[in-house]
Amino acid sequence: MKSLLSLLLFFAALSHAMAVPARQADARYVCTTDSDCVVVNHGNCCGATEVCALASATFTRSEICPAGNGEVSVCGFESIEACACRQGVCYGMHGGEVSSSPKEWAV
Structure with a gap:
């Protein structure tokens, strides 16, 4: 009976646990409301x-033009x-x- 009670308490605790994101977003893109987000020039x-x-x-030079670091950059984008x-x-x-997301920028 004691083990059953422990098991029930365990599942009850899990039901109140918050989901942990698989990957934390870059702080430059984190928001709580739509008004937090604005169009900026990356x-x-x-x-x-x-x-x-x-x-x-703000973005670093290597984020703006990774091609200068031996990587490829894509020109052009859909308007936001x-x-x-x-x-x-x-x-x-x-x-x-949705036309663009931080995932496109590997963040």
Whole structure:
């Protein structure tokens, strides 16, 4: 009986546990509301590239143009009409659909 009670308490504790994200998001993209996210110039080797992030977000030269580090950079991007906070991360929106995300930037 004691082991059954312990098992029930264990499952009860699990039901109140918060889900742990598989990977923590880059702090430049973490949000709580849509208004936290704005369109900022991330930049790339071709010039400007828009992303949705916090207004204070800054990017390093190696993040802006990884091609200078022996990597490849993609030129061009879909325009962002609005930014939205989804699951605690800023996403770019176009036509009501997610058009860009921090995942594209490996963060």
